[in-house]
Amino acid sequence: MITSSARLAPDVLMRPAELADAAGFSRAYLRSLDHLRRTEPVRPDGYYTPAGQAERLAGQLAERDAGRVMPWVLLREPDDDPGGPGEPDVVGAITLSQITYGPLRSASVGYWIDVGQLRRGLAAAALRAACAAADRDLGLHRLEAGTLVDNVASQRVLTGCGFTLYGTAEKFLHIDGAWRDHRLFQKILNDRHP
Numbered sequence: 105m106i107t108s109s110a111r112l113a114p115d116v117l118m119r120p121a122e123l124a125d126a127a128g129f130s131r132a133y134l135r136s137l138d139h140l141r142r143t144e145p146v147r148p149d150g151y152y153t154p155a156g157q158a159e160r161l162a163g164q165l166a167e168r169d170a171g172r173v174m175p176w177v178l179l180r181e182p183d184d185d186p187g188g189p190g191e192p193d194v195v196g197a198i199t200l201s202q203i204t205y206g207p208l209r210s211a212s213v214g215y216w217i218d219v220g221q222l223r224r225g226l227a228a229a230a231l232r233a234a235c236a237a238a239d240r241d242l243g244l245h246r247l248e249a250g251t252l253v254d255n256v257a258s259q260r261v262l263t264g265c266g267f268t269l270y271g272t273a274e275k276f277l278h279i280d281g282a283w284r285d286h287r288l289f290q291k292i293l294n295d296r297h298p
Contacts, residue, residue, distance in 0.1 A: 106174055106241045110233035115183075116195060116221075118230050121175040123165060126158035128194035129177070132218050133157070139219040142280050143252060164199070174200040174211075174242070178230060180221065195221045198230040200238060200247070209245035209298050211238060227261045235265065239293040246293060250276060250286035259287060267291040 109119035133140070133152045150156045167173035178196035198215035213234060217227050238244040249267060251258040263269075267289040275283035 106237050108237065108241070110229075112178065112226055112229035112233065113224060115181050116224075116226055116229075117179050117181065117192070118176050118198070118233055119179065120168075121161060121164065121177040121197065123158060123161050125177050125194060126161055127154040128179075128191070129157040129161070129197070130154045132194040132196070136216070136219040140216055143216070143255060143258075144280065145278055146281050167201075171205075172201070172203050174203065174234075174237070176230070176234065178217070178226060194218070196226060196230065198227075198234050200234060200242070203242065203244070205298070207298050209243065211242070211244055211247055213238075213247050213249045227258070228264055231261060231265045235291060235293060243296070244293060245296070245298070246290055248288065248290045250288050252279065253285050253287055259289070262289045262291075265291070 106120060109117055112118050130153055137152065148156075151160070161175070164173050164175045168175060176198050177194055178198070179192035180195045181192050195218040196216055198213065200211040200213055203211040213231065215227055215230055215234075235247060238247055247267075249262055250273065251262070253272065259269075268291070269287055270290050271288045273286050273288055276286035277284060
């Protein structure tokens with residue numbers, strides 16, 4: 105299991121997700137719901153509650169313990185103020201899923217950033233940190249990611265972090281109520297033998 109954290113910006117830390125992050129995830133999803141809706145599956149309202157996020161995180165943590173998923177949370181630390189320290193805000197997430205070993209040694213990567221934290225370079229910083237952990241800590245050879253065909257911002261993040269486009273998949277994922285085409289990207293992390 106990966107336990108290391110990464111500083112993405114002076115006020116933003118990336119660390120392994122914990123069950124205690126459920127309420128923070130709920131608040132972040134609700135703040136960003138309109139922004140994220142076009143890139144996410146349709147979800148029941150309960151998904152966005154603290155209980156729904158606790159259920160999601162419990163599933164991810166069980167998958168992490170089985171070696172199939174690695175979830176991180178991005179936390180913005182509160183400003184120093186005379187009122188005392190507040191709780192860090194969840195401002196995004198990045199997850200390695202479908203981790204596979206053997207001759208493939210690969211995983212899929214997905215990420216999102218809180219609507220109030222866009223254009224700060226957080227997605228790229230988180231992706232670089234996840235790539236380093238996938239190589240160093242998990243010994244993976246390759247990461248892959250898919251974006252909606254018109255999600256140019258995410259495509260820029262991927263290519264800026266060394267991912268290359270390798271194809272387009274028709275009706276790849278059911279997103280925002282319909283099967284959507286995706287552009288597929290990959291990054292080769294190393295050429296070590298499995």
